[in-house]
Amino acid sequence: MTSYPFHLINMFAERRLGGNPVVVFTTAEMPDEQTRQTLAYQMAVAETAFISNTDTLVHVHSPQYALPFSSQALLSAAEATHPNEIGLAAQVFKTHLGETWLLRQGDRWWNQMNTPHTRQSIHSALEIAEALALNPKDIVGRPLFVDCGLEQLIVQVKSQQSVLQANPQPQGLAKLAQSSKNLPQAAVWCRDDNQITLRFFSCDAFTVYEDFGSGTGAASIAGWLLASGQSAPFSLRIEQGHTIHRLVSRLSVILVEVDENRVIRVGGNAHRVGGGVIEL
Incomplete structure (x- = not known):
């Protein structure tokens, strides 16, 4: 029997029971895929x-498949492995896309x-609006695929009501946001x-998944703004999760900073709320 210790991190959480739950396994040796x-x-x-x-x-998995990159997973791994860091501290982590810097500030x-x-x-x-169950008149600007680690279709709409209206189905989303790099993913935001309200969708052949907090999606919005003429520097506060149509919802607050060199940083609060050991 092998033991696998884990940490439960609430990422992008303004309070301990907010944000998006991410599990981080810290193992003596990396288990196989x-x-x-x-x-x-x-x-x-x-x-x-x-x-x-x-x-x-850092290896990242959803319940159904492996992911080549995830900002929220990296941020959660930093909190799980360096919980006592205070003040200003930088760490380097590796992903399948290369090295990435994580910085703690407060x-x-x-x-x-x-x-x-x-x-x-x-x-x-019109095709995009139909696939996302939106009114075509609600789409603002030009939808673009943006890749900051994962390729995602970024669609700005004119109001929070338009964000709430989005209701993609697997077949439509798969056709709309097909990517050679990863499973179809799309962000709908205003x-x-x-202040930005975001809903983020991904899908496989059978199901559409909606994320409570997507750091990579937040970065892609900043990339969309830069490609659409936004001058740097600028900062964004992105709220996600509270718009998900469920009996219980959670608010994630994702912060984005773009400096004068157009470098994008994504951040948020991380809370370790528990942990344990799985035995296989």
Whole structure:
């Protein structure tokens, strides 16, 4: 029997029982991919991260599949492995996309993101609106695919009511947001000055998943703004999760800073709320 210690982190949480739950396994040796996927399915949170005691490479899994990159998983891994850091402290973690810097400032961890790359969607605004169950007149600007680690379709709409209206189905979302790099993912968001309301969707062949907190999606919004003519520097406060149509919802607050060199950093509060050991 092998033991796998884990930490439960609430990421992007303004309070301990807010934000998005992420599990971080800290193991003596990295388990194989099948074991990691089994553990991720068992934990049943949006994302589960794995990091060994002898390496800084972070593996990330959803309950159903592996992910090449996740900002919230990296931030959660930083909190799980360096819980006593105070003040200003920087750590380097590795992902399948290379090294990434994480910086602690006070109570927040920040992740410096990859330079965003963009491409236009081949679908018309009408097709995008139909796939997301939106009114075509509600779409603002030009939908773009943005890649800050994961490629995502970024769609700005004119109001919070439009954000709430979004209701993609698996077949439509798969066609709309198809990517050669990762499973289809799309962000629907609106802006009121520097305050943003975000809903973030991904899908497989059967199900649409909605995330309570997507740091990579937040970075992609900043990339969309830069590609759409926004001058740097600027900062954003992104609220997510409270708009999910469930009996119980949770608020995630994601902070984005873009400096004068157009470097994007994503940050938020992380709270370790528990942990334990899984035995297999």
